[in-house]
Amino acid sequence: MNSLNPEQDALLIVDIQNDFLPGGSLAITDGDSIIPTINSYIKKFADAGAAIFASRDYHPAEHISFKDQGGPWPPHCVVGTWGVQFHPDLQLTDNTIYIEKGTNIGKEAYSAMDETPLAGKLQQAAIKRVFICGVATDYCVLASGKDLLAAAFEVVLLMDAIKAVDVNPGDGDRAVAELISSGATQLTINNL
Ligand code: VGL
Ligand code: ZN
Numbered sequence: 001m002n003s004l005n006p007e008q009d010a011l012l013i014v015d016i017q018n019d020f021l022p023g024g025s026l027a028i029t030d031g032d033s034i035i036p037t038i039n040s041y042i043k044k045f046a047d048a049g050a051a052i053f054a055s056r057d058y059h060p061a062e063h064i065s066f067k068d069q070g071g072p073w074p075p076h077c078v079v080g081t082w083g084v085q086f087h088p089d090l091q092l093t094d095n096t097i098y099i100e101k102g103t104n105i106g107k108e109a110y111s112a113m114d115e116t117p118l119a120g121k122l123q124q125a126a127i128k129r130v131f132i133c134g135v136a137t138d139y140c141v142l143a144s145g146k147d148l149l150a151a152a153f154e155v156v157l158l159m160d161a162i163k164a165v166d167v168n169p170g171d172g173d174r175a176v177a178e179l180i181s182s183g184a185t186q187l188t189i190n191n192l
Contacts, residue, residue, distance in 0.1 A: 014134030
């Protein structure tokens with residue numbers, strides 16, 4: 001059931017950027033520990049000839065989500081900075097399709113589907129099932145998964161390749177539970 005069908009399966013790698021990982025301004029504890037597993041997923045999808053998408057949080061300076069603008073977060077993933085760049089250990093392949101989100105200075109946007117071309121590109125490629133990994137489980141992974149399910153895509157959560165911010169303890173676990181109850185399924189690398 002979980003064998004890859006390159007005609008209809010895609011990998012979505014969410015926000016593996018310096019600012020969300022140790023050393024960054026909004027670092028997730030041990031966030032970088034999932035990168036080797038993400039690289040294994042990338043290799044499996046690339047070897048199968050399946051599509052690979054990589055989203056990045058891509059904020060203008062003084063974005064509304066930043067504390068100085070009244071938002072909840074320290075400045076992060078500002079265009080043109082080190083923090084917005086993908087982590088150097090992430091082994092993206094040449095045909096990766098990049099999706100930038102959070103580009104609107106006045107609007108918080110956690111979902112990779114929010115004011116981005118992702119849905120259109122998935123439809124164009126006749127993708128039916130999206131396998132999601134990355135950060136943060138309780139923000140962008142959750143919001144993207146919900147939007148994908150709402151748009152009638154199947155969603156597979158790659159449980160060994162996601163990490164939560166956990167501002168409140170348990171946020172990550174609750175996000176996973178919410179996605180599962182909304183119809184997402186779970187998978188780990190040994191089962192693919
Ligand atoms: C995210 C916090 C702030 C995310 C983005 O991509 O999960 N989290 N901006
Ligand atoms: Zn952000």
